[in-house]
Amino acid sequence: MKKQVFILLLFLSTLAQAQNPELFEEANNAYANEDFETAITKYEKILENGETSVAIYYNLGNAHYKLNNVASSIYYFEKALQLDPTDEDVQNNIEFARSTTVDDIPVNEETGFQKKFNSLISTFSYNTWAYLAIALSITFVILFLLYYFSRNSLQKRIFFGVAIFVFLLGGISVFFAFQQQEIQFNNQFAIIFAEEAPVKNEPSPRGEAAFSLHAGTKTRVLEDYQEWVKIELPNGTQGWIENNYLKRL
Incomplete structure (x- = not known):
């Protein structure tokens, strides 16, 4: 269902x-x-x-x-x-x-409960969680009306029990929708578009290049400073890159 x-x-x-x-x-x-x-x-x-x-x-x-x-x-x-x-x-x-990109960056895997929780939230987008919450809310109202107008005591208990269960699922869906939205809002990502983009230790043309990234690599955006962007790679490595080298998702 x-x-x-x-x-x-x-x-x-x-x-x-x-x-x-x-x-x-x-x-x-x-x-x-x-x-x-x-x-x-x-x-x-x-x-x-x-x-x-x-x-x-x-x-x-x-x-x-x-x-x-x-x-x-x-x-x-x-x-x-x-x-x-x-x-x-x-x-x-x-x-x-x-698989066709140049950079092969290892990912720091999450472990334990946080990994399972984030995996569950990421099952759907926040829009889908919201739609699901709306559908469950409508179902709850229908079940509550059936409970209210039912004259059979057994049916009333069944409708009430299912309505409470659906209500709880709806609440969980709303919570997951907000959590997924917060994750996407707080985790801004970008794709490197330059064939080769130097990543520096400081946001300055005179800064020393620590390493280079290549087209197709996904990075997390941490901070903006003038025409520079502070990024973080999946392995936790950070650095500064010129804004025109990447395109934000």
């Missing part, structure tokens, strides 16, 4: 976002004909109109991958995952794109 509710909400959300189906179809046809540059132009036009969806970002990522634009490919796959972290097609394709 939970999966069916999620699919329905995702379908309705997609319908609400896909307000220019003709342009989307033209972009898809261009992609099918291997005219990837035209496809990219049309997909980006849809984004300029303020419309977003997993499908648009996913197709943009694929089109750029076909043109060997690794950084752009990873960027749009990441944008798709922000909307739906559970999409297996996006997950698989972004791994292919990442």
